[in-house]
Amino acid sequence: MDFRFSDDQLTLTESVRDYLAGTHGPEVLRRLDEQGNRDPAIWQGLVEMGLTGLLVPEEHGGLGLGLVEAALIAAECGRACLAEPLVDTAFVAVPWLVRRGELGDLAAIAAGERLVPLPHVLNPWVADGSGQPLQSVDPLRNLVMFPAAGSSDPYLLDLGALMSSAQLVGLADAMLHQAVEYAKIRTQFGQPVGAFQALKHQLASCAVAIEFAKPAVWRAAQALQDGGESASVHVSHAKVTAGDAALLTAETAIQVHGAMGYTYEVDLHFWMKRSWALNGAWGDRAWHLKRIDQAVIGGALPIGPEHTFA
Amino acid sequence: MDLTYTPEQQAFRAEVRAWIEAHVPKEPLVTLECREGYDQHVAWERTLASGNWGMVTWPEAYGGRGLDLIQWLIFEEEYFRAGGPNRANQNGIFLLGPTIMEFGTEEQKARFLPPMARGEVIWAQAWSEPGAGSDMAAIQSKAVRDGDHYVITGQKTWSSRAAFADWGFGIFRTDPDSKRHKGLTFILFDLNSPGITRRPIRQLHGDTGFAELFFDEVRVPVENCLAGEGEGWNVAMATAGFERGLMLRSPGRFQATAKRLVELYRAHEAEASPAAREAVLQAWVQTQAYAYNTYAVASKIMAGGKIGAEASLNKIFWSELDRMMHRTAMQILGAHAELKRFGNGQINQWLEGYIFSLSGPIYAGSNEVQRNIIAERLLGLPRVGAG
Ligand SMILES: Cc1cc2nc3c(=O)[nH]c(=O)nc-3n(C[C@H](O)[C@H](O)[C@H](O)COP(=O)(O)OP(=O)(O)OC[C@H]3O[C@@H](n4cnc5c(N)ncnc54)[C@H](O)[C@@H]3O)c2cc1C
Numbered sequence: 001m002d003f004r005f006s007d008d009q010l011t012l013t014e015s016v017r018d019y020l021a022g023t024h025g026p027e028v029l030r031r032l033d034e035q036g037n038r039d040p041a042i043w044q045g046l047v048e049m050g051l052t053g054l055l056v057p058e059e060h061g062g063l064g065l066g067l068v069e070a071a072l073i074a075a076e077c078g079r080a081c082l083a084e085p086l087v088d089t090a091f092v093a094v095p096w097l098v099r100r101g102e103l104g105d106l107a108a109i110a111a112g113e114r115l116v117p118l119p120h121v122l123n124p125w126v127a128d129g130s131g132q133p134l135q136s137v138d139p140l141r142n143l144v145m146f147p148a149a150g151s152s153d154p155y156l157l158d159l160g161a162l163m164s165s166a167q168l169v170g171l172a173d174a175m176l177h178q179a180v181e182y183a184k185i186r187t188q189f190g191q192p193v194g195a196f197q198a199l200k201h202q203l204a205s206c207a208v209a210i211e212f213a214k215p216a217v218w219r220a221a222q223a224l225q226d227g228g229e230s231a232s233v234h235v236s237h238a239k240v241t242a243g244d245a246a247l248l249t250a251e252t253a254i255q256v257h258g259a260m261g262y263t264y265e266v267d268l269h270f271w272m273k274r275s276w277a278l279n280g281a282w283g284d285r286a287w288h289l290k291r292i293d294q295a296v297i298g299g300a301l302p303i304g305p306e307h308t309f310a
Numbered sequence: 311m312d313l314t315y316t317p318e319q320q321a322f323r324a325e326v327r328a329w330i331e332a333h334v335p336k337e338p339l340v341t342l343e344c345r346e347g348y349d350q351h352v353a354w355e356r357t358l359a360s361g362n363w364g365m366v367t368w369p370e371a372y373g374g375r376g377l378d379l380i381q382w383l384i385f386e387e388e389y390f391r392a393g394g395p396n397r398a399n400q401n402g403i404f405l406l407g408p409t410i411m412e413f414g415t416e417e418q419k420a421r422f423l424p425p426m427a428r429g430e431v432i433w434a435q436a437w438s439e440p441g442a443g444s445d446m447a448a449i450q451s452k453a454v455r456d457g458d459h460y461v462i463t464g465q466k467t468w469s470s471r472a473a474f475a476d477w478g479f480g481i482f483r484t485d486p487d488s489k490r491h492k493g494l495t496f497i498l499f500d501l502n503s504p505g506i507t508r509r510p511i512r513q514l515h516g517d518t519g520f521a522e523l524f525f526d527e528v529r530v531p532v533e534n535c536l537a538g539e540g541e542g543w544n545v546a547m548a549t550a551g552f553e554r555g556l557m558l559r560s561p562g563r564f565q566a567t568a569k570r571l572v573e574l575y576r577a578h579e580a581e582a583s584p585a586a587r588e589a590v591l592q593a594w595v596q597t598q599a600y601a602y603n604t605y606a607v608a609s610k611i612m613a614g615g616k617i618g619a620e621a622s623l624n625k626i627f628w629s630e631l632d633r634m635m636h637r638t639a640m641q642i643l644g645a646h647a648e649l650k651r652f653g654n655g656q657i658n659q660w661l662e663g664y665i666f667s668l669s670g671p672i673y674a675g676s677n678e679v680q681r682n683i684i685a686e687r688l689l690g691l692p693r694v695g696a697g
Contacts, residue, residue, distance in 0.1 A: 001313065001315050001319060001609075002311065003311060003606040003608075004311060068311055180690065183691060184691065184692065192691075192692045195692040197682065197685075199691075200691055201681040201682075204680075204685045204689070205626075207623060207688060208626050208684070211620075211623045212596070212599040213599070215599060216599045216602060218311065219602050222313050226313075289588065292591050292595065293591055296590075297572060297575060297579075297590065303565070303568065303572060304565055304569040305388070305561070305562035305563075305565040305569075306388060308565070308602075309315075
């Protein structure tokens with residue numbers, strides 16, 4: 001029993017965080033929003049870091065890492081509000097294809113030459129596919145209606161929900177950071193607004209929500225990786241808590257920004273809108289609560305102090 | 311990350327379970343907050359100690375088992391699984407014990423820790439004063455040096471267990487000219503010392519849970535001072551860290567409550583509201599999250615890490631979670647919620663628990679103060695009044 005990340009996992013996460021912080025700041029999001037949403041140079045950078053091949057087995061040209069590493073990187077993608085379809089293809093589609101034994105495309109995916117947007121019956125549209133375009137509130141999400149019926153495979157849903165949860169905690173972290181930084185520099189009544197307790201306490205509540213959403217995400221990643229019977233309910237746990245934390249932080253962050261927060265100029269809106277989108281994707285709150293309900297009230301899952309890791 | 315128990319950890323769980331199941335009181339004890347219940351709880355402390363289960367993480371020399379924090383969590387899970395009573399000596403074993411281990415001399419460790427682990431000496435915490443609650447640095451009670459003694463004069467209040475306990479610990483102003491955090495000293499004292507008057511205070515539920523302490527020239531030997539004279543504030547902050555952080559409220563306690571809440575809901579499913587159903591699910595969601603977080607913190611500490619202001623995140627989470635779970639139970643119980651005993655004679659533990667849960671956001675540093683700490687120390691926001 002050791003609920004910590006390995007040094008390798010932490011180093012990898014930090015290197016991705018630093019890379020995205022250095023190359024993918026808010027100015028990039030603004031530029032993408034004005035100029036077509038995608039930039040091959042950004043994608044190429046992710047490919048060169050090996051991220052498209054993160055979960056591709058080594059014999060197919062990837063790094064052969066697991067869902068815990070992928071969840072950690074997905075959280076960094078959320079923090080940077082990355083719009084390129086890395087998570088969908090590399091962290092959702094790849095493990096699903098591997099599970100199904102469909103290995104043909106893996107080398108091309110690892111090389112960054114192939115995108116695999118997968119629809120699920122719960123969200124029959126996909127980002128970065130071809131089909132009838134749909135407009136999302138998130139200006140950087142290139143949604144299209146998928147022409148064929150989506151899959152109803154629960155493993156696919158779990159992968160999508162897990163990786164959305166991971167992005168949501170990263171998004172929440174970033175929004176809290178933006179709100180805190182703004183609260184330090186905006187002055188009213190002769191002091192930074194961040195000195196007012198009414199704001200401090202709201203921001204502290206966001207920190208609490210995020211702190212207790214993260215371990216649920218990591219635990220879900222480990223459970224799905226290990227393939228235990230109860231993995232699905234842990235994924236639902238992650239999705240509900242991460243979604244709640246992100247939505248709370250989004251609403252708090254806009255409040256802390258005042259009217260600034262209500263503009264298209266302040267970058268916060270990219271993160272907020274991505275949070276709304278991911279909160280509903282891959283099973284919305286009601287859907288995941290229902291799965292928790294069946295496990296907890298329905299009795300499918302043993303509960304109580306001695307069943308922490310059931 | 312490895313979220314599985316080793317065979318040794320599983321064997322340890324089995325050992326704890328067997329012992330606790332064989333020894334745990336069959337009937338719930340009378341509340342700790344009265345003489346009869348207090349005595350029952352102290353007797354239970356001694357039973358625990360007879361099996362060497364007083365405080366499993368302490369070194370064997372002090373009456374522990376020298377186990378690690380994961381084993382401690384397993385112990386706690388099994389303790390609450392079996393419905394183990396509240397710990398009469400929580401202030402000793404969870405708060406003062408670790409503080410003495412960090413700041414005490416070898417002599418002090420040998421003198422105070424083993425009787426604590428054996429449940430022979432029950433401790434009360436005496437920090438708050440009438441004028442010093444959240445603002446603990448406003449403490450006025452004085453300890454004046456006189457040869458090899460301190461002479462204590464002043465008043466402490468809200469001291470849990472102090473109506474019946476044996477010893478107390480607190481911080482006192484040893485430098486009469488000092489202000490705020492300076493000039494305070496951490497002192498351990500025998501509650502039966504001449505000059506101490508205890509006045510029990512009735513709590514919300516009607517029983518005497520805490521007491522006021524009046525000190526009238528109470529003589530305490532200098533060797534009862536922990537760390538140096540004037541070091542009191544730093545030592546007290548470490549104790550408070552233990553209180554808010556890992557030790558005081560282990561997840562098993564709340565997981566057991568969540569499980570009982572699910573069972574209560576199932577029995578009242580037909581008439582309960584959809585809001586109650588969602589709250590019941592939140593009980594599982596949040597208690598599990600709390601447990602994972604605790605395992606993560608324990609793993610970090612075992613690897614040499616520390617927790618600082620993060621303890622405030624913890625304190626807010628468990629206290630608001632506990633209140634939410636009990637509030638939900640009261641709503642599910644509906645008209646029956648007000649009864650101290652149900653028609654069948656059973657004590658309404660949800661009512662007792664609800665009342666107690668209302669104190670969680672107040673004691674161990676109010677949640678407002680915790681939110682200040684998070685905002686200022688973790689998030690880096692400016693202090694109040696800064697310009
Ligand atoms: C059940 C119980 C057991 C206790 N056991 C002990 C014990 O064993 N030993 C002991 O020493 N003490 C004990 N206490 C006392 C406890 O530590 C204090 O109640 C606590 O520190 C708050 O102080 P106060 O009650 O004076 O409230 P106050 O400090 O008067 O606070 C009143 C209100 O003002 C708010 N407030 C105060 N300062 C600020 C601020 N800076 N920013 C925002 N809001 C603020 C508080 O949050 C609270 O809502 C216990 C209390 C309870 C309820």
